[in-house]
Amino acid sequence: MKVLLIEDDDETAEFIERGLREQGDMIDRAATGRDGMFLAGDGDYDVLIVDRLLPGMDGLNVVRLLREAEVTTPVLFLSALSGLDDRISGLDAGGDDYLVKPFAFAELRARLRALVRRPPMAATSNLLQVADLTLDRLARRVERAGQRIELQPREFRLLEYLMEHQGEVVTRTMLLEHVWEYHFEPKTSVVETHMSRLRTKIDKPFEAELIKTVRGSGYVLTAPD
The missing domain is CATH 3.40.50.2300 (Response regulator)
Structure with missing residues (x-):
């Protein structure tokens, strides 16, 4: 840089x-x-x-x-x-x-x-894709392997942020600031709770895991090896 x-x-x-x-x-x-x-x-x-x-x-x-x-x-x-x-x-x-x-x-x-x-x-695409997971910003539609996945608004924004930073470790602080717009450290497990729900919908029904926990650092969404 x-x-x-x-x-x-x-x-x-x-x-x-x-x-x-x-x-x-x-x-x-x-x-x-x-x-x-x-x-x-x-x-x-x-x-x-x-x-x-x-x-x-x-x-x-x-x-x-x-x-x-x-x-x-x-x-x-x-x-x-x-x-x-x-x-x-x-x-x-x-x-x-x-x-x-x-x-x-x-x-x-x-x-x-x-x-x-x-x-x-200006170059931001309305369609984000990682492996067989796609997110359409305009249609507010998420699919994996051609299967529609229904997400709550906060889950959608959480997934969108992870996909925007695919392959990068995002910290809990970054998620609180950019997904929840919290500029302080709340004494709750809001990130962990929503992440668990998101992973249940995005990963659990499918063979390959896309969202991974990086112990002590945060989370990363990446295509399987």
Whole structure:
């Protein structure tokens, strides 16, 4: 990946830069919003990491201006601001994901990979397919091996998210944020309950298992070997 980091805190920037370079990624850094905006407009980056609170021009305005200039590079906001309104304002400004400080580097990179692999909006297909499982976004129809599968709305969105990230491990936090739009950690087993119901419908009647649990990490939907 080629990454642009717009972050004014030297300690945070060094942590991210070191981690990404160790993974073989290329990374440039800007310490102010204005410098970051110019680099993002001129450079060919796969993804942007943007701090919310920047000197001179804050991260929200940086991303708004980039979107107005039709720069469509995926944006991951970083911020110590963890409130629901803060997250919503980041996404409304044109961000694609939002990660609260402090964070684990493994989750940061997982989110970056998910953003880089996500197809541009204009190229997003209405039909998702993994092996013999298909999901039609417009018709709200799911089939496996030609057999219709009836899903509840939340189950449909859960499956859609897994299929959008096929082959990638998605964490419980990612599912809570993107399927339930929870920006906090609820003390319930809502993810596990819905995942169990989904697997009963998607996998149990069929020979091959598509949805797998990655112990200690999350879930992955992938075609059988």
